[in-house]
Amino acid sequence: MAVVRIDTGLFQHPAIIAAGPKAARMWVWGVLWSARERTGGFIPHAAVSALDDEENGPALAHALMQAGLWREVEGGFQIHQDMTDPRAIQWRTHSERLSGKAWRDLREAVFTRDGYTCQYCGASGVPLHCDHIIPLNRGGSNDPTNLTTACESCNMRKHNKRADEWEQM
Numbered sequence: 001m002a003v004v005r006i007d008t009g010l011f012q013h014p015a016i017i018a019a020g021p022k023a024a025r026m027w028v029w030g031v032l033w034s035a036r037e038r039t040g041g042f043i044p045h046a047a048v049s050a051l052d053d054e055e056n057g058p059a060l061a062h063a064l065m066q067a068g069l070w071r072e073v074e075g076g077f078q079i080h081q082d083m084t085d086p087r088a089i090q091w092r093t094h095s096e097r098l099s100g101k102a103w104r105d106l107r108e109a110v111f112t113r114d115g116y117t118c119q120y121c122g123a124s125g126v127p128l129h130c131d132h133i134i135p136l137n138r139g140g141s142n143d144p145t146n147l148t149t150a151c152e153s154c155n156m157r158k159h160n161k162r163a164d165e166w167e168q169m
């Protein structure tokens with residue numbers, strides 16, 4: 001029996017979220033199937049309908065391709081290699097705090113995108129911070145989609161909460 005390691009942060013992976021829960025389930029099924037059959041991430045067409053049902057299989061396969069999790073190859077589909085490696089998932093969901101120039105450049109790009117305006121209260125012309133919407137220590141990443149511009153007081157008040165938790169307070 002083969003064993004597959006799937007990172008606990010998988011449910012927060014942007015591609016998994018984009019694919020939707022049903023396709024995400026099929027992705028996991030596909031990883032398990034391919035590991036058991038030792039196909040190196042290849043899933044033949046016949047197996048796809050077995051993974052879900054014949055009605056939903058093709059639509060879910062399409063969703064997985066749209067999300068960049070599968071690609072079509074001759075005779076079936078291939079799970080993207082980096083997605084069969086749990087370290088790749090880990091890297092994307094448990095990012096380290098960036099330091100130095102990499103962080104300064106990323107922060108500048110986020111400020112520019114957000115027009116140098118706090119995205120929580122609309123303040124501008126004040127000292128700005130680059131905020132992790134989902135904090136790094138709670139599984140957030142350094143992807144620009146997880147970064148936003150926050151003024152000092154919003155950033156301090158939000159602290160270690162996710163943006164949605166903070167907005168409910």
Ligand SMILES: [Zn+2]
Pocket residue numbers: 118119120121122123150151152153154155
């Ligand atoms: Zn603010």
